[in-house]
Amino acid sequence: MVIRFYNTYTKKKELFKPINKNEVTLYTCGPTVYKPIHLGNARTFLIEDLLRRHLEFSGFKVKQVMNITDVGHLTRDDIEAGEDKIQAEARRKKVTPKQIAEVNEKDFYAQMKQLNVLKAYKYPRATDHIKEMQDWIKKLLKNKLAYEVNGSVYFDISRFKNYGKLSGNTIANLKAGKSGRNLRSEDKKHFYDFALWVNDSEHLMNWKSPWCAKGYPGWHLECTVMATKYLGKQFDIHMGGEDNIFPHHEAEIAQAEGVTGKRWVNYWIHPRHLMVDKKKMSKRDGNFYTPEDIYSRGFTPRQLRFFLISTHYRTKLNFTFEALEASNKSLQKLITFIDDLQNASGRSAKDRKNLDIDGALSALRVKFIVSMNGDLNISGALGALFTFVTRINKHMRSGYISPADAKKILIQLKKFDKVLGVLFWKGTDKLSLEIKQLIKQREDARKKDDWATSDKIRDELRGMGIELQDVGAKTKVVVKFNV
Numbered sequence: 001m002v003i004r005f006y007n008t009y010t011k012k013k014e015l016f017k018p019i020n021k022n023e024v025t026l027y028t029c030g031p032t033v034y035k036p037i038h039l040g041n042a043r044t045f046l047i048e049d050l051l052r053r054h055l056e057f058s059g060f061k062v063k064q065v066m067n068i069t070d071v072g073h074l075t076r077d078d079i080e081a082g083e084d085k086i087q088a089e090a091r092r093k094k095v096t097p098k099q100i101a102e103v104n105e106k107d108f109y110a111q112m113k114q115l116n117v118l119k120a121y122k123y124p125r126a127t128d129h130i131k132e133m134q135d136w137i138k139k140l141l142k143n144k145l146a147y148e149v150n151g152s153v154y155f156d157i158s159r160f161k162n163y164g165k166l167s168g169n170t171i172a173n174l175k176a177g178k179s180g181r182n183l184r185s186e187d188k189k190h191f192y193d194f195a196l197w198v199n200d201s202e203h204l205m206n207w208k209s210p211w212c213a214k215g216y217p218g219w220h221l222e223c224t225v226m227a228t229k230y231l232g233k234q235f236d237i238h239m240g241g242e243d244n245i246f247p248h249h250e251a252e253i254a255q256a257e258g259v260t261g262k263r264w265v266n267y268w269i270h271p272r273h274l275m276v277d278k279k280k281m282s283k284r285d286g287n288f289y290t291p292e293d294i295y296s297r298g299f300t301p302r303q304l305r306f307f308l309i310s311t312h313y314r315t316k317l318n319f320t321f322e323a324l325e326a327s328n329k330s331l332q333k334l335i336t337f338i339d340d341l342q343n344a345s346g347r348s349a350k351d352r353k354n355l356d357i358d359g360a361l362s363a364l365r366v367k368f369i370v371s372m373n374g375d376l377n378i379s380g381a382l383g384a385l386f387t388f389v390t391r392i393n394k395h396m397r398s399g400y401i402s403p404a405d406a407k408k409i410l411i412q413l414k415k416f417d418k419v420l421g422v423l424f425w426k427g428t429d430k431l432s433l434e435i436k437q438l439i440k441q442r443e444d445a446r447k448k449d450d451w452a453t454s455d456k457i458r459d460e461l462r463g464m465g466i467e468l469q470d471v472g473a474k475t476k477v478v479v480k481f482n483v
Helices: 039-057 085-093 097-114 130-142 171-175 219-231 242-260 291-296 301-309 321-342 357-373 378-397 403-420 433-447 451-463
Strands: 004-007 012-015 023-028 061-066 074-076 081-084 146-149 152-155 194-199 215-217 235-239 265-269 274-276 317-319 466-471 474-479
Touching: 004 265, 023 039, 023 219, 039 061, 039 235, 039 274, 039 291, 039 301, 039 403, 061 219, 081 085, 085 097, 130 146, 130 152, 130 194, 130 215, 130 219, 130 242, 152 242, 194 219, 194 242, 215 219, 219 235, 219 242, 242 265, 291 301, 301 321, 317 321, 321 378, 321 403, 357 378, 357 403, 378 403, 433 451, 433 466, 433 474, 451 466
Parallel strands: 023 061, 023 235, 235 265, 274 317
Antiparallel strands: 004 012, 074 081, 146 152, 152 194, 194 215, 466 474
């Protein structure tokens, strides 16, 4: 079956055809490690994980590189103003930038592990590639696509004819002010040129360069250099949040193709924003939640992962706790279904008319794969899965799903979970606040010899994937499926 993705570069859905037949090269913009990631960041990383998982499910070997930005990302990088984000945080906390970066990079890896995100092939740090960046700048200067002024080096957008093809912010639009950028600088030839190297002896992270005694690289340059180093002069897919389209990704293209003279990336894929009260979630605006904020409310990484991947990536997702609760109910339906299958003891489906397990599984498989092949249509894939669950549940309640039937279904669900990463959870979710409260209520009921309430709560918890084993006055909690 064919796979199609919406390509931001061409503004249409395109047949996916990798450069190398059986391997996909994938670059994903990683975190700027000045603070813990928020849910908007997490959604982007999870969509990237979903895409990678589906490609691997489809038989491709995926070589993924995700950068770690530990220098050069300014507080107003959309207009190249303000202070380096990591430096600003270091000043605020009275520690070194390196300490800030190390703590938040470590936290990032921990968050990705909790959310069941597959590890990338490589996580290159910007500060480990300063020489390569300086070498790239030299090539741009040689090609007359860059110029040096007072120790800083800028990219001359006017000399790159394809600038604006990704975002629509062509030079004509920039001159007219349609991009929203309004930066004036005495150093620049044009206000829309961007920095490749910044002369700044006061910056807490600085390096010697051919152009100044102390300076640091521009944020856009970092990704161009690291992606090319580890994936080659041409690679298949570049992903990142939609806020990176301009100026970041537009600048990356100009820098890369300005040196190689070739089309750098074939497919650009951008997940939409996560919203809070219909406004973009961002650290700058202070309207954000971190994953830890969500866990402190009694939710778990498994629930959060399911919520963040369940809406199509090109649809803005509005976060509310009510929406998270509703998503959790859907996830719980799948968890309970798997639990019931593992305990199925009914008659064979062959004994019941209009119930063909093999045929139903085949139809489900086609619908799931076709949906995911169609620009990662997760809504269609999950819709097909829930329709199947409803149908099988009906027969299971009637006693017509045997252990052999259940095994066939479980095998297929495990295959789907290579894409979803939520059904057969291997994480270490903590018990939610709701579950803890129910366990406490049951303990109180047992102390009062209120066995009816005790049994009712036990059954309720069993449906939530929690098995209670009473040993004398004590109760052992067994998490059969983390929720």
